[in-house]
Amino acid sequence: MDLEELLVEEKKSAEILRKKCIMLVKKEKSVKSSQKAAEDDLELVNREKQQKINELDVVVPLRLHQIMFVVNGSVPSDQSPALVLDMTELTRLQDRIKQLQEEKSQQKDLYIDARKQYVGLTHDRKDMKVKIEVLEKQCHELMMMKFGREVDLEALQTLSGNRRLEELKQEKLLREAAYAKEIKQWDAKVEEARDRLMEVTRCNTERVLCMTTLMDQNRELERKINAxxxxxxNKSQDYRRGVDHVEIQRLQQLVKTESQQAEALRREIGLLSRKGGHVLPPAQARLPPITPLPNPTGRTKTSTQGPGRLLSQVKAPDSSRQGVN
Structure with a gap:
């Protein structure tokens, strides 16, 4: 909370300072404008003051060696046309006089050069005039020899120029016609090429669509085959599991039956051995054949152990017992 209050106070102080800054900027602008107006007024006053001062008569004390206004070797009594100058201004004016004298000498040299050039150009003009007269005389003689009279060369040149212009125009028209014919031929070729391009594009589009359809059919067939x-x-695995389960149950039943028969034989053998009689093999019920079991390699195994072998194993201890008796 304290931090928020400080932040609010800082914002308020910043807003106050911003307003003060805006006010000071406005005051500065107004002060500058008033200062400029005051400077203009001051300059106007100074100008008027200087003008008034210039209108005043001022007494300037001078020494005799400072007076250089001399007429006929003496200082005139009326010195109203004289001018009072500072020594530095007088020195500057004297230097300017020297500069003007140098410029005058330079301009004089330039004038002499220009005069010489003018004289040379005048002689050249006279020579050219003589040459023109000679050439005009030769031209007149040639005209009389060729045409028998004087001909206006400018008109003749204009006519020849117009003839050349007409020839160029005719040549331009012929070339334009040839170019237009060639452009038509090229337009026809371009149109034919465009038609061929459209036909090829259409064939390619049909082929692409056919290929896409075949690829879709191929993918669908692959999906169906995989499914x-x-x-x-899954069906073969379920069938194999069912067959194995049935066979296991049948074998368990067979083992149980044989176990019961063996137990009955043991009880009978024990009973007969206690009575001291001979032990004969009892009448045995014929057991069902054992169905061969399929193995992973596809071969079948049959049980070679039958009831006869089981009885022989049971009789062996009985015969040994008879020998003992």
Whole structure:
């Protein structure tokens, strides 16, 4: 909370300072404008003051060696046309006089050069005039020899120029016609090429669509084949499991039956041995044959152990017992 209050106070102080800054900027602008107006007024006052001062008569004390206004070797009594100058200004004016004298000498040299050039150009003009007269005379003689009279060369040149222009225009028209014919031929070729391109594009599009359809059909067939293979594998596995389960139950029943028969034989043998009689093999019920079991390699195994072998194993101890008796 304290931090928020401090932040609010800082914002308020910043807003106050911003307002003060805006006010000070406005005051500065107004002060600058008033200062400029005051400076303009001051300059106007100074100008008027200087003008008034210049209108005043001022007495300037001078020494005799400072007076250089001399007429006929003496200082005139009326010195109203004289001008009072500072020594530095007088020195500057004297230097300027020297500069003007140098410029005058330079301009004089330039004038002499220009005069010489003018004289040379005048002689050249006279020579050219003589040459023009000679050439005009030769031209007149040639005209009389060729045409028998004087001909206006400018008109002749204009006519020849117009003839050349007409020839160029005619040539331009012929070339434009040839170019237009060639452009039509190229337009026809371009149109034919465009038609061929459209036909090829259409054929390619049909082929692409056909290929896409075939690929879709191929994928669908592969999917169906995979599904059928998975179903067949599941069915064969379920069938094998069912067959194995039935066979196991049958074998368990067979083992149980044989165990019961063996137990009955043991009881009978024990009973007969206690009575001291001979032990004969009892009448045995014929057991069902054992169905061969399928193994993973596809071969079948049959049990070679039958009831006869079991009885022989049971009789062996009885015969040994008779020998003892």
């Amino acid at each position: 059928s293979q998975r179903k067949m594998g």
